[in-house]
Amino acid sequence: VNTERIVATTLSVLLERIVPALEAIVTPAQVLLSSHDDFAKYGSDETEDLVFLPDIVVRPETTEQVSEILKLCYREKVPITPRGGGTGLSGGALPVRGGVVLSLERMNKILEIDKENFFARVQPGVITQTFQETVEAEGLFYPPDPASRGSCTIGGNLAEGAGGPRALKYGVTKDYVHGVEAVLPQGDIVRFGGKLLKDVVGYSVLGLLIGSEGTLAVITEATLRLISLPGYRRTLLVPFTDMAAAARTVPAIMRRGIVPCALEFMEKACIKAIEVHREMKIQHSDAAAQLLIEVDGNDETQLEQELEVIAEECEKENALEVFVAETTAKQNEVWEMRRSAGEAVKSISAYKEEDTVVPRARLPELVEGIHEIAHRWGISIISYGHAGDGNIHCNILKRDLDDGYWNEVLPKAIEEIFRLTVRLGGTISGEHGIGFSQKRYLPIALGHAEIELMKHLKNTFDPLGLLNPGKIFPDS
Amino acid sequence: VNTERIVATTLSVLLERIVPALEAIVTPAQVLLSSHDDFAKYGSDETEDLVFLPDIVVRPETTEQVSEILKLCYREKVPITPRGGGTGLSGGALPVRGGVVLSLERMNKILEIDKENFFARVQPGVITQTFQETVEAEGLFYPPDPASRGSCTIGGNLAEGAGGPRALKYGVTKDYVHGVEAVLPQGDIVRFGGKLLKDVVGYSVLGLLIGSEGTLAVITEATLRLISLPGYRRTLLVPFTDMAAAARTVPAIMRRGIVPCALEFMEKACIKAIEVHREMKIQHSDAAAQLLIEVDGNDETQLEQELEVIAEECEKENALEVFVAETTAKQNEVWEMRRSAGEAVKSISAYKEEDTVVPRARLPELVEGIHEIAHRWGISIISYGHAGDGNIHCNILKRDLDDGYWNEVLPKAIEEIFRLTVRLGGTISGEHGIGFSQKRYLPIALGHAEIELMKHLKNTFDPLGLLNPGKIFPDS
Numbered sequence: 001v002n003t004e005r006i007v008a009t010t011l012s013v014l015l016e017r018i019v020p021a022l023e024a025i026v027t028p029a030q031v032l033l034s035s036h037d038d039f040a041k042y043g044s045d046e047t048e049d050l051v052f053l054p055d056i057v058v059r060p061e062t063t064e065q066v067s068e069i070l071k072l073c074y075r076e077k078v079p080i081t082p083r084g085g086g087t088g089l090s091g092g093a094l095p096v097r098g099g100v101v102l103s104l105e106r107m108n109k110i111l112e113i114d115k116e117n118f119f120a121r122v123q124p125g126v127i128t129q130t131f132q133e134t135v136e137a138e139g140l141f142y143p144p145d146p147a148s149r150g151s152c153t154i155g156g157n158l159a160e161g162a163g164g165p166r167a168l169k170y171g172v173t174k175d176y177v178h179g180v181e182a183v184l185p186q187g188d189i190v191r192f193g194g195k196l197l198k199d200v201v202g203y204s205v206l207g208l209l210i211g212s213e214g215t216l217a218v219i220t221e222a223t224l225r226l227i228s229l230p231g232y233r234r235t236l237l238v239p240f241t242d243m244a245a246a247a248r249t250v251p252a253i254m255r256r257g258i259v260p261c262a263l264e265f266m267e268k269a270c271i272k273a274i275e276v277h278r279e280m281k282i283q284h285s286d287a288a289a290q291l292l293i294e295v296d297g298n299d300e301t302q303l304e305q306e307l308e309v310i311a312e313e314c315e316k317e318n319a320l321e322v323f324v325a326e327t328t329a330k331q332n333e334v335w336e337m338r339r340s341a342g343e344a345v346k347s348i349s350a351y352k353e354e355d356t357v358v359p360r361a362r363l364p365e366l367v368e369g370i371h372e373i374a375h376r377w378g379i380s381i382i383s384y385g386h387a388g389d390g391n392i393h394c395n396i397l398k399r400d401l402d403d404g405y406w407n408e409v410l411p412k413a414i415e416e417i418f419r420l421t422v423r424l425g426g427t428i429s430g431e432h433g434i435g436f437s438q439k440r441y442l443p444i445a446l447g448h449a450e451i452e453l454m455k456h457l458k459n460t461f462d463p464l465g466l467l468n469p470g471k472i473f474p475d476s
Numbered sequence: 477v478n479t480e481r482i483v484a485t486t487l488s489v490l491l492e493r494i495v496p497a498l499e500a501i502v503t504p505a506q507v508l509l510s511s512h513d514d515f516a517k518y519g520s521d522e523t524e525d526l527v528f529l530p531d532i533v534v535r536p537e538t539t540e541q542v543s544e545i546l547k548l549c550y551r552e553k554v555p556i557t558p559r560g561g562g563t564g565l566s567g568g569a570l571p572v573r574g575g576v577v578l579s580l581e582r583m584n585k586i587l588e589i590d591k592e593n594f595f596a597r598v599q600p601g602v603i604t605q606t607f608q609e610t611v612e613a614e615g616l617f618y619p620p621d622p623a624s625r626g627s628c629t630i631g632g633n634l635a636e637g638a639g640g641p642r643a644l645k646y647g648v649t650k651d652y653v654h655g656v657e658a659v660l661p662q663g664d665i666v667r668f669g670g671k672l673l674k675d676v677v678g679y680s681v682l683g684l685l686i687g688s689e690g691t692l693a694v695i696t697e698a699t700l701r702l703i704s705l706p707g708y709r710r711t712l713l714v715p716f717t718d719m720a721a722a723a724r725t726v727p728a729i730m731r732r733g734i735v736p737c738a739l740e741f742m743e744k745a746c747i748k749a750i751e752v753h754r755e756m757k758i759q760h761s762d763a764a765a766q767l768l769i770e771v772d773g774n775d776e777t778q779l780e781q782e783l784e785v786i787a788e789e790c791e792k793e794n795a796l797e798v799f800v801a802e803t804t805a806k807q808n809e810v811w812e813m814r815r816s817a818g819e820a821v822k823s824i825s826a827y828k829e830e831d832t833v834v835p836r837a838r839l840p841e842l843v844e845g846i847h848e849i850a851h852r853w854g855i856s857i858i859s860y861g862h863a864g865d866g867n868i869h870c871n872i873l874k875r876d877l878d879d880g881y882w883n884e885v886l887p888k889a890i891e892e893i894f895r896l897t898v899r900l901g902g903t904i905s906g907e908h909g910i911g912f913s914q915k916r917y918l919p920i921a922l923g924h925a926e927i928e929l930m931k932h933l934k935n936t937f938d939p940l941g942l943l944n945p946g947k948i949f950p951d952s
Contacts, residue, residue: 174680191923194901197836200908201921201922205684207650211679357672357673426670442677
């Protein structure tokens, strides 16, 4: 199977043949060339400093336009890369082979909020936070909550299989997608599922599309399950003098029968980076690690009982303090701090972020192992993330290392981190995807037969390998 | 794409070439021929009175044996049909093209219950109820709860995407499967996922395999997520004088912010059938319909409050009584009654069961529409099922209709029921699958492009169409 059968097309041919056809499908204003002011932004996302400029950007408004655009690109053998909010962390939206970027930003309507059935229908370009706030105003709740919620889109969330802090209690994006409309690489429009809690009719193509990183189809509409908005929440911030103690507290809380809606971990260097980046003082910022713990529900008495149990477990591990954010304002402050961790850590120097995930109880071993690897190679690694899910983002920082050493050591350290992760029963990405930046590491997580099967599936959807090419699979 | 490229093989050739090879892979005792006492049972499941005898039954004990068996069958171009507990309701386990039945009954070990990470690893032949009781003894909970739990297997549940009453609150089988080991049609062993709450590495082949009815691969091990066992439950049985009133009560309860762990519906004829079949007297058995409502949780006070709200909503719709099953014995009695509904209704006469599902709030229209169709064609239809999920099983009974009329009218009535279901935003199977008995109706639920894509996927996994042939897709 050859997933990379792209026929080279020169830019002049593209401009002559494709541009007029695209302008006829959408409008001339929605076909952008390199002279356009906004053009550069379509060449990058939030993955390190990677830049790959497309030749053309097109911004459709309807499913039919998406279908026509895909048909055209397929006929002309032009690579086409779908794009949501451009907040991805593995380069999934980068047009690494040039060609057309298909931006879904103008398909940004919330089509329906069905309060009777607890479902919503949305277009892919809706900003996740906008959608969440809209349904919350109706007393409903859409839990998936990536840190980039203020600028990422539902379409991007589906493509990448986005997670976030609430996954521990509420699951990830795929657990809320019950229906999709999508356009296949050759332009066919397909629909699966609906406002249904059960559906076993034929194969779960829907399940296959979620997390396929825009390489199998372009999702043009989603039917998302909603739940009742919990009435109350309680947010704790707990510093520990000992990293391993913080890590041990995570399974200890779960063993008490409590499922927090968030159980986040930040190590000292992360807290310090936030202090610098946000010019603020955080209590106990010299502590080895802090846990952010949140519980929610409809029964305040029960939440108070849960808080007591959690505090008890934290104290058993010699927590320095158990700080309860009493007001909504204080809760938001804690969360803003947590959400800024990525930006703060990445502002220190050039970096590479890894999205390790292990069975929850193996977390202490993972955290310890990462520190050991960092120490051995003389590099700086700062970790934070979703401890309750066993999902830790570790940022490897260049700081003042010279380019030669950095370039030589980085892939070796990453490989060691990933091999450790897999040895602990985990894998190499919990929620960021493989995309472009992680594809060389895929064989650490998956065997030959598994990768070949996935390549066959890609080839089944996209025999010419034109939709979001150069992603997921290692270069051969 | 041709999904039906089976090369005819005569039984004598099979016996001469395949049987000795199978006996070498497993043991002679685990290769059954038609002379074996138990042989007949492998020719049927619980789908109407369908019988398709295989030529050979083989009962492996290890993944490697499954792999060798599939390699052999592929090499010899022999159809092979995997089989779990044989409780399927759409003929998914029937060897409709003969050949080999691959029974997973001897791969029935619970390999691990990991209380730290809330996961279990099991072989496919474990009986669902055995698994549930084993984890419940550890204070853990595996919610998927098909009516056949006493004899169906985890492997069959995964293959069919089994549901059950608890789906409303807890989701269906796919929501608990986080890892699989499976054997592809040509014998390759593949592994996806693990004890992980997040995993976005490559395509979700796991998601595609669940509900694929044993046509894409044979699942040989599953990693299942567990949750904490709720401490308390309350079970209600509520008779209504008016069917539509019972149906309206379902979304009314949900609108009050309560998510029952079961919200089941039985119409009068179903209750009457249970009375006859089980030789028992049910209170208010003349009521038009009864709802079985169950709530669970860890806070008794909250459950009592929820009961009050539910009772209030039932009374608004003029419920005849709100019977609370106070003791575990009473609760079990109510559930035994509910679980016997299928058997009771089907014991009346020849029948055909349909597994309709619609958005929950459309349930009154579905129930009313089914009655209208029954009335118009002069046939008897008895409905019961998972009202909270909008998933209603309707059994069309032959009673004393003559064969000619029955055979003529049945497919027309079914088609009308399914077209109604789809018009209401629903589909033609919520949890029973398409299998053999429903495949002719697939085009009512899915369009041409969707079916073609699914056929391409089948062909990608199984180019010779040997694994569980003659299923899902309509005969061309």
